[in-house]
Amino acid sequence: MMDLTAAPESHVTDGTDATFMADVVEASQSVPVIVDFWAPWCGPCKTLGPAIEKAVNAAKGRVKLVKIDVDANQQIAGQLRVQSIPTVYAFWQGQPVDGFQGALPPSEVDAFVNKVADMGGEADDGGLASAIEAAQGMLDDGDAADAAETFAAILQEDPNSAAAYAGLVNAHLAMDDVDQAEAILNGAPAEISTDPALEAAAARIALLREAENTGPLADLEAQVEANPDDHQARLDLATALSAKGRTQEAVDHLLDSFRRDREWNDGAAKAQLFKLFDALDPKDPVALAGRRKLSSMIFA
Numbered sequence: 001m002m003d004l005t006a007a008p009e010s011h012v013t014d015g016t017d018a019t020f021m022a023d024v025v026e027a028s029q030s031v032p033v034i035v036d037f038w039a040p041w042c043g044p045c046k047t048l049g050p051a052i053e054k055a056v057n058a059a060k061g062r063v064k065l066v067k068i069d070v071d072a073n074q075q076i077a078g079q080l081r082v083q084s085i086p087t088v089y090a091f092w093q094g095q096p097v098d099g100f101q102g103a104l105p106p107s108e109v110d111a112f113v114n115k116v117a118d119m120g121g122e123a124d125d126g127g128l129a130s131a132i133e134a135a136q137g138m139l140d141d142g143d144a145a146d147a148a149e150t151f152a153a154i155l156q157e158d159p160n161s162a163a164a165y166a167g168l169v170n171a172h173l174a175m176d177d178v179d180q181a182e183a184i185l186n187g188a189p190a191e192i193s194t195d196p197a198l199e200a201a202a203a204r205i206a207l208l209r210e211a212e213n214t215g216p217l218a219d220l221e222a223q224v225e226a227n228p229d230d231h232q233a234r235l236d237l238a239t240a241l242s243a244k245g246r247t248q249e250a251v252d253h254l255l256d257s258f259r260r261d262r263e264w265n266d267g268a269a270k271a272q273l274f275k276l277f278d279a280l281d282p283k284d285p286v287a288l289a290g291r292r293k294l295s296s297m298i299f300a
Contacts, residue, residue: 012053015066017075023066028091032063032116037080037087039071044103045086051106052088055113063117090116128154132163139167144174162188162195169201178208196282203279211243224253231257231264235272242276250276251290258297270294 015023015035024033036052038045049067056065070077070085080089080096090098090112098116135150148171154164165188172181182205188198214220214236223233234257242250254276257269273294280287 010053011056011059011061011063012065012067015068015073017073020066020068020073020076024091025094027064028095029093030120031061032120033091034063034065034113034116035089035091036065036067037070037077037082037085037089038067039069039085041071042085048086048088048103048109051104051109052113055106055110058110059113059117062120063113088112090119092116092119128158128161128164132161132167135164135167135171139171139174142174144171147171148175160189160192162192162197165192166195166197166201169198170204173201173204173208178205181205200279200281203275207239207275207279208243210239214240217241217244228256229260231261231269235265235268238272238276242279247276247280247284247286251286255290255293255297258294262297270298 013023024035027033034052034056036045036049038049052065056063068076070082080087084101086103087101088099089096097119098112100112104112131150131154135147135154138144138150139147148168151164151168151171154161155168158164165184169181169185172178172184181201185198185201185205192198217237217240220233220237220240223230224237227233234253238250238253238257241247241253251273254269254273257264258273262270273290277287277291
């Protein structure tokens with residue numbers, strides 16, 4: 001259970017002359033770093049410091065803050081010609097790129113921090129996050145072929161991108177090429193094999209493979225209508241429906257089977273429900289509602 005009392009993540013650290021290279025110069029190669037030169041006796045520092053800390057933490061990792069007490073760390077302050085405090089420098093890719101002296105109103109502090117954070121842009125992934133989002137948009141719009149091409153190009157840049165692997169698998173599933181989708185999934189690096197997106201893709205493939213052996217959909221519907229307690233026919237029908245993308249109907253049938261006889265075939269209906277939930281996005285309304293209904297049945 002999430003600890004709602006836990007403190008929010010901080011992106012603020014106390015720096016020293018000895019750690020300046022690691023904390024600022026080296027760290028700014030990947031994410032912008034703001035350095036706040038201050039002292040305990042400095043009145044304006046007591047106003048500016050908390051404002052910068054708040055703005056940096058609000059940026060959620062897009063920028064970091066290193067606070068340096070000039071009384072205890074005079075070497076770096078001297079090298080950077082800090083003549084009055086507070087003095088603030090922004091570093092990006094090892095170089096000072098911006099800064100100011102004196103206290104600023106909170107609105108100007110926020111603007112400064114956001115401007116520095118924007119310097120990092122998409123440097124962390126070279127724009128791959130945007131490319132993944134665009135490819136997913138193609139897939140959602142039904143353009144599976146172009147989506148697959150884009151996901152494949154992303155994997156050329158980042159072979160360990162679980163999102164791109166999952167997207168490529170799902171694109172081939174959308175093109176009804178289960179064999180290729182499975183081959184791509186099996187080729188994913190071991191270190192990302194347990195990523196939720198890849199596990200969901202694996203669950204989809206497993207359901208599609210099961211659906212290959214269920215028989216014609218119309219025949220299964222007729223069997224269930226003729227005998228509502230034919231649990232095998234209802235299980236097969238749910239599997240076939242899920243393969244057609246009719247997940248709500250599939251969940252409804254499995255819940256009905258569980259309601260009628262939860263112990264049938266060692267709880268096969270419940271097991272199949274969990275497979276189906278695993279194949280859906282955790283936030284999918286069908287999965288969320290289905291889990292709630294199943295829980296209410298289990299604990300009734």
